[in-house]
Amino acid sequence: MRRGANMFGLLAHAALILTLAFGFALWRSAPLRAEGAEGGHGAARGRQNPWDADAALAVLKAGNERYATGEHVHPKKDQSDRDLLSGGQAPLAAILSCADSRAPTELLFDQGLGDLFTVRAAGATPGVDQLGSLEYAVTHLGVPLIVVLSHTKCGAVGAALSGETEPGALGELLKELDPIAQAVASLPDERKASEAVILTAKIFSEELVQKSPVLAQYVAANKLKIVAAVYDIDSGKVSFLEEN
Numbered sequence: 001m002r003r004g005a006n007m008f009g010l011l012a013h014a015a016l017i018l019t020l021a022f023g024f025a026l027w028r029s030a031p032l033r034a035e036g037a038e039g040g041h042g043a044a045r046g047r048q049n050p051w052d053a054d055a056a057l058a059v060l061k062a063g064n065e066r067y068a069t070g071e072h073v074h075p076k077k078d079q080s081d082r083d084l085l086s087g088g089q090a091p092l093a094a095i096l097s098c099a100d101s102r103a104p105t106e107l108l109f110d111q112g113l114g115d116l117f118t119v120r121a122a123g124a125t126p127g128v129d130q131l132g133s134l135e136y137a138v139t140h141l142g143v144p145l146i147v148v149l150s151h152t153k154c155g156a157v158g159a160a161l162s163g164e165t166e167p168g169a170l171g172e173l174l175k176e177l178d179p180i181a182q183a184v185a186s187l188p189d190e191r192k193a194s195e196a197v198i199l200t201a202k203i204f205s206e207e208l209v210q211k212s213p214v215l216a217q218y219v220a221a222n223k224l225k226i227v228a229a230v231y232d233i234d235s236g237k238v239s240f241l242e243e244n
Contacts (some may be wrong), residue, residue: 049090049142053225056092056145061240063110068236076112084114091117094137096204097149098124098156102233105149109238117143123156124148125176126204126211135214138224146215146224148205149238150197151231157196179203201228201241 066072094117095105105111105118117137119130126148137143150157159166160177161184180199184192205228209216218224228241
């Protein structure tokens, strides 16, 4: 009797282990939730993003036109939008831009909650944190478009052009802008700032591919487009430059 009870216990224990293993396998193979595009680490990454680069770029251009002409609609900012986005995100584009308070990307492109994956740093410099964030947007969220956005009257660019040094981390950041300052050094003073801002967007958009094999792979596979652009603080207009 005792032997039979022990055998029954062993069988019950084995059945429990098999049940747990089977349940775990089902959980691993189940379809991703609404936020699954951002949460997975396997082949299902980015599946649920419906955007392509050309459509996303058209939306950004139309949104900036509304903003610059004072006809912005300020979409996706209400409670219902927050509720809808609680399950996950599928932004139409990632924006690498300057941290300047006068250039908030959602406003100048007239977009709302969940529309843009925004990565910011002074001068729009692509450091390791920025690169990692952009790689996440592409590989996990399926973002098809990255816009590298510089802007007029940029304090970081101005500091680099002045040749002044800064202590600490700010000084290290400004070193990223030294090649740009050197590239415009021979230009007349009245042209240096405007040309430097354009070069910032162009050079840093190229650096994304040079510094990140992940982004380079997506560009080579035509799954990602990287666009350089400049925001004019006075006019409110964004000018799109060369596309990769």
